Amino acid sequence: MVSALLALLLAAAPPDRPALTVAGDRVLVALPPSILKQKEVRARLDSALTTTFIVKTKDSNARIEIRYDLWDEVYRVKRVDAEGRVAQQQIANAAQLEAWWRTPVEIARLAGDRAALDLELVVLPFSAADESDARQWLSKSGGTRDPSIDSKSVIDALIGTTLSARPIVSYRWSLEARR
């Protein structure tokens, strides 16, 4: 069922850029649905386990969680904006999921008339209770490898090729918010 729903999403292409809007002094970001079509993201959503999306700026984070419930055949979704406001609901199908995904989420506050924002989206498997949990996941993903990246001993090659080439998926954009 999940495969069928996700198959409706088109073949993966590089994700579009997020759209920023400003409401008062609040900066809202709408993530492009093409994120959900990326190969790694599709595989995670297909797992029926939670996929966590961390939306990061320099000063704040928002979080989105999506899990497909195999028995109830609904998506269980949750959104936590930069102010810590939580919204969670059930979504019946992939089309409604895409519509919900487009809903802007607050990511920052705007001090002047415009601001440049470096936005990063990190996709994590499993649920992430909070940002420190996500950071811990990121930092642990390197295992116990000798961290001397430029060292070229046989041990580095031996251990280096026992690590996943890419433990996570992340995207980064430079955007501008205007009133």
Next chain:
Amino acid sequence: MRAPALLLFLALALPAQAEERFLIERIDVVHLVHASADVIRAESRLREGEKYDESELRDANNRIKRLPFVLDAAFRLERGSVRDAYVLVIAVNETKPFFYLFDSVFYHRKRLVEIDTEDALLLGGRWFAGRRDVFHLAAIAHHPVRPFETDYSSLQAGYTRYGLLGDRAFATLTVDRVLGDTNEVKLLPGAVAGISLAPKRTLTLSYSTYDFGKFLRRAGRIFEARFAHNTTNHPFFPSEGTLLSIAPVVARTDTEAPNHVMSHALDAGIDMHAAEYWPLTQRTTLAAVGDGGVLRIVTHGDTTGARVAGYGSAMLRLSRALHDPNDSEFQNRVELSLRAASRRRDLSPLRRDTSMQLNAAWVHRNAWGLVRLGLGYAW
């Protein structure tokens, strides 16, 4: 905050799936070629018929990923035989039995074409003897850059034990047989131990030896303890973060002069490495990398005395991924590097002690290893 409001806040702050526990009626392991599914199930520490939440499944996934013969492991759930029961499917991508590294930059210099002073060549194979035991055999061209090290080629056999100190450390024992200009010394011992002190901090202890030269013998024993702090976001191609490491080093070298008088040197000092990575775009990264060290060298023999020697290099590197940087199967990149190097080596007749180097390189990495080929100009 009043108690009901606090309870409401805590309820909302908890992740939506925190209470969700999954009854795992069966664990299926798929895509295995060499390893046993029982080893994967055992390392997950999950039991069929029990309920687990996502944090427990995540920990199990991490444990499996840390197995040395596992390149990647992905969990997914499928419907079980009754409502609210699940089959946990663990898809495992195994480590390859062979590994290689070919890293060379060819420089044009007046009247000479020379190989980069930091090139590396090795080709090896490994055999997993158990859950945490790995034997390897590799041919290596040692091409180090520090004053107390030297160039030679060897055939190395080694044993690595993972999962020490509660999954926080590994240890490797090696023996090397020098290829080419050998003397009566048959086997050279070595050892490496890596310990994860914290998620971003590691300690690596290493001991290595070399001894070769039938007519002009050169031998060395090197011990170093390297402490590293690593906040980079990727083990091979970081796009942001900082890597700092510092290592006290002690080395004893014995060098035979053309008059066959042996001179002995005791080197003691500090070796350092620092790197900072900045993302410029989704695919482009700028890195500033510095290496260096200071040694006090006490010599006896043909010449006797004490001196302080320094060495180091500074590099700016612009790198760009040629396709999706999130691709887990392989990576292709191009790099443009500008490096200033100051080396102080006792035996390197074809290389100058100081140089400026500009090179462009192509890098390919997959689960088998890494190839880096470049062309450059040195002056």
